[in-house]
Amino acid sequence: MSAPLIRVRDLSVGWDRQVLLQGMSFDVARGDVFVILGGSGCGKSTLLRHLIGLDTPLSGSIDIAGAGAPRLDGAAPDYGVMFQSGALFSSMTVGENVGFALQEWTGLPLDAVTAIVKAKLALVGLDGSYDKLPAELSGGMKKRAAIARAMAFEPKLLFLDEPSAGLDPVSAAELDELIAALNRGLGLTVVMVTHELESILKVGKTCIMLDKESKGIIARGSPAELKASSPEPKVRQFFQRQARVS
Amino acid sequence: MIVTATPGTAVPELIEERLSRATGFVRAASVVVDEAAGALVVTLRGQFTIDEAPALWNRIGDVLDRGSRRAVRVELGEVETIDGACTALLVHLRNELATRGIRCELSGGAPAVRRIVELYAGRRTPRARRKRKPQNAVEQVGESTLKIFAEIVAMLDFLGQIVAAAGSSLLHPRRMNVRDVALTMERGGADAAPIVMLINFLIGFVMAYQSALQLEQFGAGIYVADLVGVSMTRELAPLMTAIILCGRTGAAFAAELGTMKVSEEVDALRTLGFQPLHYLVLPRIAGLMLVAPLLTLVADCVGIAGGLLVGHVTLDITPRAFWVELLGAVKPWDIWSGVLKSAVFAGAVGLIACQQGLATSGGAEGVGRRTTAAVVAILFMLILLDAVFTVVFGALGL
Numbered sequence: 059m060s061a062p063l064i065r066v067r068d069l070s071v072g073w074d075r076q077v078l079l080q081g082m083s084f085d086v087a088r089g090d091v092f093v094i095l096g097g098s099g100c101g102k103s104t105l106l107r108h109l110i111g112l113d114t115p116l117s118g119s120i121d122i123a124g125a126g127a128p129r130l131d132g133a134a135p136d137y138g139v140m141f142q143s144g145a146l147f148s149s150m151t152v153g154e155n156v157g158f159a160l161q162e163w164t165g166l167p168l169d170a171v172t173a174i175v176k177a178k179l180a181l182v183g184l185d186g187s188y189d190k191l192p193a194e195l196s197g198g199m200k201k202r203a204a205i206a207r208a209m210a211f212e213p214k215l216l217f218l219d220e221p222s223a224g225l226d227p228v229s230a231a232e233l234d235e236l237i238a239a240l241n242r243g244l245g246l247t248v249v250m251v252t253h254e255l256e257s258i259l260k261v262g263k264t265c266i267m268l269d270k271e272s273k274g275i276i277a278r279g280s281p282a283e284l285k286a287s288s289p290e291p292k293v294r295q296f297f298q299r300q301a302r303v304s
Numbered sequence: 305m306i307v308t309a310t311p312g313t314a315v316p317e318l319i320e321e322r323l324s325r326a327t328g329f330v331r332a333a334s335v336v337v338d339e340a341a342g343a344l345v346v347t348l349r350g351q352f353t354i355d356e357a358p359a360l361w362n363r364i365g366d367v368l369d370r371g372s373r374r375a376v377r378v379e380l381g382e383v384e385t386i387d388g389a390c391t392a393l394l395v396h397l398r399n400e401l402a403t404r405g406i407r408c409e410l411s412g413g414a415p416a417v418r419r420i421v422e423l424y425a426g427r428r429t430p431r432a433r434r435k436r437k438p439q440n441a442v443e444q445v446g447e448s449t450l451k452i453f454a455e456i457v458a459m460l461d462f463l464g465q466i467v468a469a470a471g472s473s474l475l476h477p478r479r480m481n482v483r484d485v486a487l488t489m490e491r492g493g494a495d496a497a498p499i500v501m502l503i504n505f506l507i508g509f510v511m512a513y514q515s516a517l518q519l520e521q522f523g524a525g526i527y528v529a530d531l532v533g534v535s536m537t538r539e540l541a542p543l544m545t546a547i548i549l550c551g552r553t554g555a556a557f558a559a560e561l562g563t564m565k566v567s568e569e570v571d572a573l574r575t576l577g578f579q580p581l582h583y584l585v586l587p588r589i590a591g592l593m594l595v596a597p598l599l600t601l602v603a604d605c606v607g608i609a610g611g612l613l614v615g616h617v618t619l620d621i622t623p624r625a626f627w628v629e630l631l632g633a634v635k636p637w638d639i640w641s642g643v644l645k646s647a648v649f650a651g652a653v654g655l656i657a658c659q660q661g662l663a664t665s666g667g668a669e670g671v672g673r674r675t676t677a678a679v680v681a682i683l684f685m686l687i688l689l690d691a692v693f694t695v696v697f698g699a700l701g702l
Contacts, residue, residue, distance in 0.1 A: 112571055130574045132479060132582065139575040145568035159576040207576075 061124065063088045063215060063247050064109065069118035071101065071108050077116060078104055080273050084266055088214075091241050091248045091261050093281065096268035097296070102251040103142070105268065106219055109249060110139055122215070134163035137215040138208025142223060144200035146192040146207070152179065153188035156207045163211075178206040182236060198229030205236065216240070218250040222257045234260045255299065259285070267293055335363045343375040349382040352390040360390055364397045376401055380413035380421070391424045455681075462659040466589065469581040480590075481583045488591025492553040493599055500548050504603035507540055508532050508610030516618050525619035529626045530633035532611030537638040541603035542596075543690055546649035549596060550682040554657040557588055558678035561661025562671035570662065580662065589654035596650030597643040604639065637702060645693055649686055656682045 062085035070080040078101040086092045094102050107113045109120060111128030120127050122137070146155045157175040160166065166174070172188075179187060182202040192200060201221055208216055221237065222230035238261045240246045252258060258265060258281050265284065267277040269292055277284055277293045285297040294300070333350035346367060352360065367376060378394055380386070398408040410421055439447070473480040512532050519525050561584060564570050570580050608630065615621035660678035664670045 107571075110575060112574060130577070132579045133577050135575055135577050137575075139572070141568040141572055143568055145572035147564075147569055147572070148567075159578070163577060204572075207572075210576075 060088055062086055063090075063123055064092075064249070065119075065121040066109075067119045067121075069105075069108070069120065070116040071104055071113070072116055073113075077273060079268060080116075082118070082274050084275065084278065086247065086249060087264070088247055089241070089245050091237070091250065091263045093258050093262035093265035094249070094251045094268065095253055095258055095265055095296070097253065097270065100268045100270040101273075102253070102268055103219055106217060106249070106251045110137075110217055134159075135211055136213060137217060138205075138211065138213040139217045140201065140204040140208045140219065140221060142220040144192070144197075144204040146195075146200055146203055148192050150192075151188065152184065152190050152192065152195065152203050155192070155203060156210055159207075160210045174210075175206075178209055179203070181209070182206045183232070196229070198225050198233060201225070201233060202236065205240075209240075213246070215247045215249070218248060218252075220252055220254075221250060222252065222254045230254065230257065231260075237261050253296075255297065267296065333360075335360060337363065337367060340377075343377050344370065345377050345379060347379040347382065348386075351384045352386040354387060354389045357389045357393060360393055364393055367397060368400055374406065376406060376408040378408065378410045380410060380417050383413055383417050386417055386420060388420065388424060391420050394421070395424050458663065459656065459659055459681075462662075463655060465581055466585060466655060469579070469586055473582060473586055479579070479582045481578075481587045484584075484587035485591045485594070488553075488588050489595040491556075492549060492592050493595030496548060496552055497599065497602060499552070500545055500599050500603055501606045503548060504536070504541055504544055504607040505610040507544055508536055508607030509614055510610075511535060511540070512611035512614035513618065516614055520619060525615070526621060526625065526629050528611060528615045528619065528621070529629035533608055533630045533634040534638055536607035536611070537604050537634055537642045539642070539690075541607050542600045542642045542646035542649060543686065545596060545599045545603050545646055546653060546686050547683070549592065549599075549650060549653050550657075550679060550686065553592065554653045554682050555675050555679050557654065557657035558661040558664075558675040559671055561585075561658055562664030562674050565662055565664045566667055566670060585654075585658040585662070588658055589651055592650040592654045593647050596646040600642055600646035601639075604642065641693075641697060641702065645690070648689060648693075652685045652689060653682050656685060 064086035066085070067083045069082045070077055072078040072080075082105075094105060096102050104113070108115050109122075109128065111130045122128050125136075128137075146152070147158075150158065153172070153175050156178055157171045160174060161168065161171045164171075176185070176188060179185060182205050184199060184202050184206065187195065187199065187203065192203070195203060205216075205218075205221075218237065222233050225233065234257050237248060237250070241248050241261070248261075250257075250262070262281045265278070265281050266275045267284065267290075268274065269276040277288050277290050279288075281297075284293050288294055288297070333348070333352050333356045336347045336349070338345050338347070344367060346363070376397075378397070394410055398410060401408040413421060512528050515531050516525060516528050519527050519531075561570070564573075564584075570584070573580060573583060612621075612623060612626050615626050616623060657678045660674045660681065664674040666673075
C-alpha cells in the first residue's frame with residue numbers, strides 16, 4: 059500500500075485565540091475522492107484553507123506528498139484549487155484566467171499556452187469560451203473554468219471548495235460527473251468540501267464529517283457506510299436529511 | 305381599524321363594526337386590557353392583519369409599561385384571523401415580559417389561530433436573555449483608540465512587508481508584475497492628466513487673482529509671478545496632484561483590491577504561485593511613484609499658466625515680463641523639491657490604498673468601508689507628510 063498523499067496529524071485550526079477544530083488526524087490516499095463534510099459553520103472551508111496553505115494552523119502538522127506543510131511561496135503550484143465562488147479574475151478573459159500562470163511559470167510561447175488552455179477548457183466542457191469574460195458565464199460555467207485553471211499545471215491533487223453549491227441540479231450533476239471523470243481518467247486525488255448529499259454519495263470515496271460542537275471529526279468512512287450504519291446521531295441526521303430537534 | 309379599551313370599561317362598538325357584523329363581513333379588531341384574579345388579561349377580538357399592527361404595538365407598549373403585574377394572559381379565543389406580523393408582536397410581548405420575570409401566556413384561539421401562533425414559536429418557553437450593556441463614553445473612546453493603534457501597527461507591518469518585497473523584487477525582477485506598472489502609469493497618470501491640469505490651472509488662476517488685488521495696491525503686481533511660481537512648484541502642485549491621485553486612483557486601488565479580496569481572487573492568486581505584494585501592490589505603488597512626478601511637472605506648468613493669464617489680463621503684465629520675473633524667483637530646487645514630494649506622496653497613496661484594500665472583509669459593505677477609510681487615511685497622511693517636508697526643508701535651509 060502506497061503512502062498517503064496527505065497526512066494530517068493533531069491539527070488544530072482557528073483564528074485569534076478561538077479554536078474552531080482541534081486534534082484532527084487523517085490521511086488522504088492517492089487517487090481518493092476525499093470529502094470533508096459537515097453542517098454549515100463547522101469549519102470545513104477553514105480546514106481546506108489550512109490544507110491549501112492559505113492559513114497557518116494553531117498546532118499540528120500537514121504533510122503533502124512527503125514535502126511537508128503546503129507552502130505558497132511564489133512558485134509554480136503543486137496542486138490545483140477551485141474556490142467556492144470560482145474566484146476567476148474578473149478583468150481577464152476565461153482563456154487568460156486559465157493560461158496566465160502557465161505562461162508566467164513555464165515560459166512557454168503564447169501559441170503553446172493558448173493550445174494548452176483550449177485543451178483544458180475542452181476537457182471541462184467549455185470549448186468556445188476562451189474569449190469570454192467571467193461575467194458572461196453562468197455559475198456552473200464559472201466553476202468549470204475555475205477547475206480548468208486549477209488543472210493548468212497538471213496537478214496530481216485538486217482541492218475543491220463547495221463545487222456544486224448554488225448550482226441547479228443539472229449543472230451540479232454535470233460537475234459531479236466531471237470530478238468523477240477527472241479522478242478516474244487522470245488518477246487525480248480530489249479533496250472536496252461539500253454538504254451536498256447527492257455529490258457526496260455520487261463522487262465521494264472516503265469522507266470525514268466535522269462537527270461544530272465536538273470541534274473535530276465525528277465520523278469517517280465511505281459515504282455509503284456512513285449513510286447505512288453510522289452510530290452517530292448527527293451523521294444519521296445528515297445523511298437522512300433530518301431536521302435538528304430544538 | 306383597531307378599537308382599544310382601558311381596564312374595566314366597555315368596548316365602544318363602531319358603526320363599521322356593527323355594519324360588518326350585520327353583513328357578515330370583516331369584524332373590526334379590538335384589544336381590551338382588564339384585570340382578573342391578579343393577572344392582566346389582554347383580550348383580542350376580530351381580525352388582526354398588518355394594518356392593525358401599529359395600534360396593537362401601542363397597546364403592547366401600554367401592557368409593558370405596567371410592568372409590575374405578576375402574570376399576563378393574552379386571550380385569543382375571539383380572534384377570527386391573525387397574520388404573522390401581529391403574532392410576532394404578541395410573541396415579542398411574551399418574550400419581553402419573560403425577561404422581566406413575568407409569565408405571559410397566549411391562550412385559546414381557533415385551530416387556525418393556534419397554528420400560526422405555534423409557527424411563530426408561540427408555545428416555546430422563552431429564555432430570559434441578558435441585555436447587552438451599552439458601552440459608556442470612556443469605553444467607546446478606549447476601544448476607538450485601540451483600533452487606531454491597531455491600524456497604525458497594521459500599516460507599519462504592511463510597510464515593512466512592502467520594503468522586503470521591493471528588496472526581493474530588485475534581486476529577482478521576474479517576481480514583479482512589470483505589466484501592471486505601465487498599466488498603473490496609464491490609468492493613474494495619463495488618464496488623470498486632464499483633471500490634474502484643470503484643477504492646477506484653476507488653483508494658479510485663483511491664487512494669482514487674490515494676490516494681484518493686494519499687490520497692485522503697492523505697485524508690486526509683477527510679484528504675482530514670484531508668488532505663483534514658488535507656491536505652485538514647492539507646495540500646491542505636488543499637494544493638489546496627490547489629492548487628485550488619492551480621490552481618483554487611491555479609492556480605485558482600495559475598491560479593486562477589496563473586491564478581489566472578498567471574492568477570493570487574492571487567495572486564488574496565491575494558490576497559482578503569485579505573491580499579492582509582488583503581483584498586485586508593488587506594481588501599483590511603483591507605477592504611481594513614477595507617474596506622479598511627471599504629473600506634478602505638468603501641474604507646475606499649467607498652474608503658472610493660470611497665474612500668467614491673470615497677470616496679463618488684470619495687471620497688464622506681459623508674458624515676457626512674467627517669464628523673466630518667474631525665472632528670477634523660481635530656483636531649480638523649488639521644482640525638484642516638489643517632484644520629490646510628489647513621489648513620496650504617491651508612495652503614501654499607493655501604500656495606504658493597497659493596505660486598506662487587502663484588509664477588506666465582509667462583502668460589499670466591507671469594500672465601501674475600507675475605501676472610505678483609505679481616502680480619509682491618505683488625506684491625513686498627505687497633510688502630515690507635507691508638514692514634515694516643510695519643517696525638514698526649513699531646518700535644512702532648502
